[in-house]
Amino acid sequence: DQQVKQNSPSLSVQEGRISILNCDYTNSMFDYFLWYKKYPAEGPTFLISISSIKDKNEDGRFTVFLNKSAKHLSLHIVPSQPGDSAVYFCAARSGAGSYQLTFGKGTKLSVIP
Amino acid sequence: EADIYQTPRYLVIGTGKKITLECSQTMGHDKMYWYQQDPGMELHLIHYSYGVNSTEKGDLSSESTVSRIRTEHFPLTLESARPSHTSQYLCASSERYEQYFGPGTRLTVT
Numbered sequence: 001d002q003q004v005k006q007n008s009p010s011l012s013v014q015e016g017r018i019s020i021l022n023c024d025y026t027n028s029m030f031d032y033f034l035w036y037k038k039y040p041a042e043g044p045t046f047l048i049s050i051s052s053i054k055d056k057n058e059d060g061r062f063t064v065f066l067n068k069s070a071k072h073l074s075l076h077i078v079p080s081q082p083g084d085s086a087v088y089f090c091a092a093r094s095g096a097g098s099y100q101l102t103f104g105k106g107t108k109l110s111v112i113p
Numbered sequence: 114e115a116d117i118y119q120t121p122r123y124l125v126i127g128t129g130k131k132i133t134l135e136c137s138q139t140m141g142h143d144k145m146y147w148y149q150q151d152p153g154m155e156l157h158l159i160h161y162s163y164g165v166n167s168t169e170k171g172d173l174s175s176e177s178t179v180s181r182i183r184t185e186h187f188p189l190t191l192e193s194a195r196p197s198h199t200s201q202y203l204c205a206s207s208e209r210y211e212q213y214f215g216p217g218t219r220l221t222v223t
Contacts, residue, residue, distance in 0.1 A: 101158075
């Protein structure tokens with residue numbers, strides 16, 4: 001049973017517009033969430049994270065929003081650039097004392113010039 | 114940011130061969146991890162280590178084994194490769210919650 005779900009396998013966005021990637025989770029014990037970006041034939045790169053005690057975290061063009069009641073988080077990229085084209089993975093930490101992450105299946109973002 | 118290295122990057126090998134995938138990191142992180150990922154799928158944790166001489170199996174059952182004799186080194190071994198082992202293998206390390214990944218090894222077993 002998938003505990004972290006990214007229901008959109010792909011997303012296309014025009015350059016300069018906003019990209020919104022979504023992630024839902026089922027385990028209420030998750031208390032820390034991360035987003036990773038992955039290019040083909042490379043390992044994932046850490047982008048941004050958020051603790052469950054916050055509802056927003058911002059880093060440059062990237063903002064992550066967390067809605068605990070809905071068990072939903074989203075990653076906003078503004079403005080989107082062609083170099084942002086990659087697969088984006090949502091991940092969640094299992095809870096106190098654990099350093100293990102549970103990953104979603106990823107969303108492939110294509111930014112069209 | 115962690116510097117983490119994996120070799121080889123690509124490996125094509127015949128059934129029954131023994132292989133070792135190498136992973137090293139230079140940041141002194143205590144925690145290291147091995148994941149398996151197939152295209153379009155999530156990363157599955159197969160092994161992890163929270164320190165020297167400490168290794169645990171992850172959520173995904175795997176026929177591989179690992180060792181952690183030195184902090185910086187976390188190799189993964191398959192005693193007898195099979196076509197079902199064909200996949201991408203990703204190594205990561207962390208100080209806290211953010212894990213930093215190596216470039217991966219793409220393994221093909223024929």
